Amino acid sequence: MLDALRTYTLLESPTGEARALAALAEVLETDAARAGFATAREGDHLLWTLPARDTRGGELLLLSHYDTVWPVGTLETMPWSVDGDTIRGPGVYDTKAGLVALFAAVERVVASGRPHPEVRVIVVADEEIGSPTAGELVRAEAKRATAVLGMEPPHPGGDLKTGRRGSTRARIEVTGLESHAALDPEAGVNAIDELVDQLVAFRQVVAGRPVLLNAGTITGGGRTNVVAGHAHADLGLRFLDPDNEQAVLGALDALTPIRDRAVVRASLLAHRPTWRPNEATDRLLTRITQVAASIGQTLAGHPADGAADTNTTGALLIPTVDGLAPPGGGAHARHEWVSHEGMRARADLLEALLHQTSLM
Structure with a gap:
C-alpha cells in the first residue's frame, strides 16, 4: 500500500493538466x-466495475477523484516523505490514499470468493474545480x-460525513463599449464600473443570509486611456440550505444592467447542490x-x-455517506498528510462493507 501511494503521489496530477492526468490514469487503470x-x-x-458475486443485492456506487490542487513541480518543495505513521506529499490525503485503500480492499474481496454486490466506481478528473464535466455522469450512475x-x-x-454545504462557482460577465477615455468618454460604457456596481448589489442580496460569498477573481479592461469594454468576476458561493441557495442563485440569474448599453450575463461554472442530512443517509450511517x-x-x-460529488447524490436523496478515505489532515495545505495505519484500517472497513450483500 505504501509503495502504491508513493507511485501515485510522484505522478503529480493537477486538474486540467491533460498529460499529467493521463499518466496517472494509465497506472490507476x-x-x-x-x-x-x-x-x-x-x-x-x-x-470501474466489480460484477456481483452470488448475490442480487443492489449496486453500490463509490465516488473518488484523481486530480489534485497541486501544480506540477510541487514535489520539489513539498516532497514525499514517511515519518512513522505520517505520510506527506501533494495529494496523499485528498485523496490518493483512498484509492490505495480501495484497491487493497477489493483484492481481498475478490480473493475470498465470498458474495458481494455489484460495485461501480467513478474516479473523477476535475473534482477539485467542482466536477463541471462529471455532474451528469454522477447523476446517471447514482x-x-x-x-x-x-x-x-x-x-x-x-469520522464520516453525512451532509455538505451547497457549492457553486459562478461568473458575472459584463460587456460594455470601448471609447477614448479622455476624448470621448461618454461614448463608451465602462464594463469594470458596471461590474463593480453589480458585485455591490449582489452582495446586498446575500447579506443577512447563511451564505458564504467570495469574490475569487476579477478581470477586465486593458488600458487606462480606453474605457473598458469587457470585465468579469468569478464568485464562490456556499449554502447551508436549499431555500437560500435557490433564492440567491435566482437573484444571480436575474441580474440586469445598471447602465444603458451595458450587457450583463451570469453563468454557473460548476454547481453542487446542498446535501442536508436525511433519513436515508442516517440509515446508511447506522x-x-x-x-x-x-x-x-x-x-x-x-x-x-466542504463540497464534493456526494453533494449531488445526497441531494437526490440517495443513501450517501462520505469520508471513507483514510484519516489525516491538511487538505489543500502544504502540511498535507495521511496516516499509514489509517490506510490499513480503512482498507479493512471497505473490505467489510463490500462483503455486505446490501447496506440498506
Whole structure:
C-alpha cells in the first residue's frame, strides 16, 4: 500500500493538466484491473466495475477523484516523505490514499470468493474545480445505486460525513463599449464600473443570509486611456440550505444592467447542490457504524462544510455517506498528510462493507 501511494503521489496530477492526468490514469487503470475491476472511461473520468458475486443485492456506487490542487513541480518543495505513521506529499490525503485503500480492499474481496454486490466506481478528473464535466455522469450512475460511498477524506479523527454545504462557482460577465477615455468618454460604457456596481448589489442580496460569498477573481479592461469594454468576476458561493441557495442563485440569474448599453450575463461554472442530512443517509450511517463495530472500529458521522460529488447524490436523496478515505489532515495545505495505519484500517472497513450483500 505504501509503495502504491508513493507511485501515485510522484505522478503529480493537477486538474486540467491533460498529460499529467493521463499518466496517472494509465497506472490507476492497470492497478484497478489487477485488483479485479473491469475498467472503462467516460472522457477523462475513470469507470470501474466489480460484477456481483452470488448475490442480487443492489449496486453500490463509490465516488473518488484523481486530480489534485497541486501544480506540477510541487514535489520539489513539498516532497514525499514517511515519518512513522505520517505520510506527506501533494495529494496523499485528498485523496490518493483512498484509492490505495480501495484497491487493497477489493483484492481481498475478490480473493475470498465470498458474495458481494455489484460495485461501480467513478474516479473523477476535475473534482477539485467542482466536477463541471462529471455532474451528469454522477447523476446517471447514482440513479442505479442503492447506496453511495464517498471516498473523500473524513473529518479530523476519522469520522464520516453525512451532509455538505451547497457549492457553486459562478461568473458575472459584463460587456460594455470601448471609447477614448479622455476624448470621448461618454461614448463608451465602462464594463469594470458596471461590474463593480453589480458585485455591490449582489452582495446586498446575500447579506443577512447563511451564505458564504467570495469574490475569487476579477478581470477586465486593458488600458487606462480606453474605457473598458469587457470585465468579469468569478464568485464562490456556499449554502447551508436549499431555500437560500435557490433564492440567491435566482437573484444571480436575474441580474440586469445598471447602465444603458451595458450587457450583463451570469453563468454557473460548476454547481453542487446542498446535501442536508436525511433519513436515508442516517440509515446508511447506522449500518456502516455497525459493520465498523463488528471489526473493532468506532465511527460516527456529521455534516461537513466542504463540497464534493456526494453533494449531488445526497441531494437526490440517495443513501450517501462520505469520508471513507483514510484519516489525516491538511487538505489543500502544504502540511498535507495521511496516516499509514489509517490506510490499513480503512482498507479493512471497505473490505467489510463490500462483503455486505446490501447496506440498506
